Amino acid sequence: MAFFLETLLGGLMSGMLYSLVALGFVLIFKASGVFNFAQGAMVLFAALAMARFSEWIPGWLGMDNLFLANVLAFAVAVVVMFVVAWLIERLALRYLVNQEGATLLMATLGIAYVLDGVGQTIFGSDIYKIDVGMPKEPVMMLESVFEGGILINKEDFIAALIAALLVISLSIFFQKTATGRALRAVADDHQAAQSIGIPLDRIWVIVWCVAGITALVAGIIWGSKLGVQFSLSTIALRALPVVILGGLTSVPGAIIGGLIIGVGEKLSEVYLGPYVGGGIEIWFAYMLALVFLLFRPQGLFGEKIIDRV
C-alpha cells in the first residue's frame, strides 16, 4: 500500500508539471485558435534566460547573494518573455488574423525554430544550471501509518505546489476579472469581440505574456531538475498527449489531463512494466492519447465538435 501511494504521489507531482506546459498550449489555443508549437521553445528560451541572468547578474552588480540574484534574474526573465510575446504579435500574428488554422500552426512552428536558434545564440548552447535553492533530499512521511513510511521527493512536492498555485491564480484571473472576460470573449469569437471594442492585438499580447510566464515557471522547475539544455524544448511534446486528453479548449482539462498522464505513466511502469519488459513510461501517454483520439476526439473537457451540415 505504501509503495502504491508513493508511486501515485510521484505520478501526481510529475503530472502537475505536464499540466503546466499543457496550460501554455491551452491558453493560447483558447484565445486565438492557434495551436502553439513554439510552447516548448518558449520553455527553453525562458529557462535559458533565467539560468544565464542568474549567472551574469551577480557579476554585473558585484554581489554575492544567491536569493537576490535569483529574484532579479526572474524579474529580467519575465521582462524578456514579455518582449518575446510582444514581438511575436507584432512581427507574425498581426498579419495572420483570421487565417486558416494550418497557416497559423506553420507560423508557430517557424517561431519555435527562431526562438530555439536566437535563444542559443544569445544565451549559449551549453548545459546550464538553475539553482533556486530547491531542496534535493527526499523526506519520509506518514511513518506512523505505514511501515517504513512514504518517500517523497521534496523538490517535486514544492514544484507541484508552485504549479498548483499558478494554475489557481490563472483560473481566478480568467473567471473573475474584466480582462479575463475579454480574453474568453476573444477566444469564442474574434469578429464579435472586435466589434464590441475589445482590442484584439492587445489581448493577444496579454495571452502570449501569460503563456510566456507559464513557460518560465515550467522552465525553472524542469531546468532546476534536469539542467537547462536543448532537450527542454522537446518536453512540450510530452505535454501534447495531455492536451489531447484534456481537450484543447479546457483549462481544467489541461490540469486533470496532466495528472492522469503523470499517474498513468508511473503506475503502468511499475505494475505493467515487468510483463512487457519495461519502458512503458515513454510511450504510455501517447498510447492513451491515441485511444482518446479514436473515441473522444474533443478530449475529456473539450467542446463537443458539432458540424452543421
Add this chain to the structure above:
Amino acid sequence: MSGRKFGEVILDLKNISLSFGGVKALQDISFNVLEHEIRAIIGPNGAGKSSMLNVINGVYRPQQGDIILRGEHHANMDSYGAATAGLARTFQNIALFKGMSVLDNIMTGRNLKMKANMLQQAIWFGPAMREELEHRAKVEEIIDFLEIQHIRKTPVGRLPYGLQKRVDLARALAMEPQILLLDEPMAGMNVEEKQDMCRFILDVNDQFGTTIVLIEHDMGVVMDISDRVVVLDYGKKIGDGTPDEVRANPEVISAYLGASH
C-alpha cells in the same frame, strides 16, 4: 412616427463602392442617417445589405467613397475603431460568446468603458472592484429592459434562438452606442418573437434616443417601424425615402416582385 424630432445628420455615406475581385457588392451608394431616427436598409438576397452594414461597421473597407461620422472622416476604420467611435452592432448569425453566461456576454459590452488596469483587476483592487460593480448595475438595467432576468446565469449556447438574438441586442446596448446597427434582427423568428423585437427596437430608440440602422428581409416589419428606408438591389441604390414613398416606387416593386431586369 409623427411628432418625433430628428437631429442633424449623424452618419453620412458618400459614393461607397466595394468589390470583391470581380464582384461589385456595392456601387456608388450614398445615403445619410439622421440622429435619433430608425433607418432601414432593405433589398432582396444578394442586394448588398450586409456588405453595406459591414462597411459602416469597419469590417470591410470600401475601395471608394467616404464615411462621415459626426463630421469626421472614418473611411479607414476597423471594427475596433467603429466600436470606439460609438457604433455597436448585432449579427445576422448571432456571434455571441457561447461558452459564457448571458451576464458575462453582456458585461463584455462594457469593455470599452472600463478604465481599471489589468494589475488592479488581477488583485481585485479598490477601483477595479468599484468599477465592476457600477458596470454590473448598468448591465442589470439592460437585462431588465429586455426582460431576460430569468436567464442571466445560463450559458448562451443553451438558449433558444430567439433569446440569443435578444442577448445579442443586450450586449450591443451595453456599449451605450450612439448608433446601433442591427443585422436582420428578426430573421428566423416566429411572429411573437418578432413583435417583441419590434417593441424593443422602438423602445431603445424612444427611451435612449439611440439612432438605429437596421437591415431586414421582412418588408412588413420594416415599413412599420422605420422612419426612412434605403432600398438596394444588385449593389445599387434603387430607392430612398419614407416607407410610403418607397412602397410606391416602381423600381422597388419590380425588384421585389422579380420583374425583368
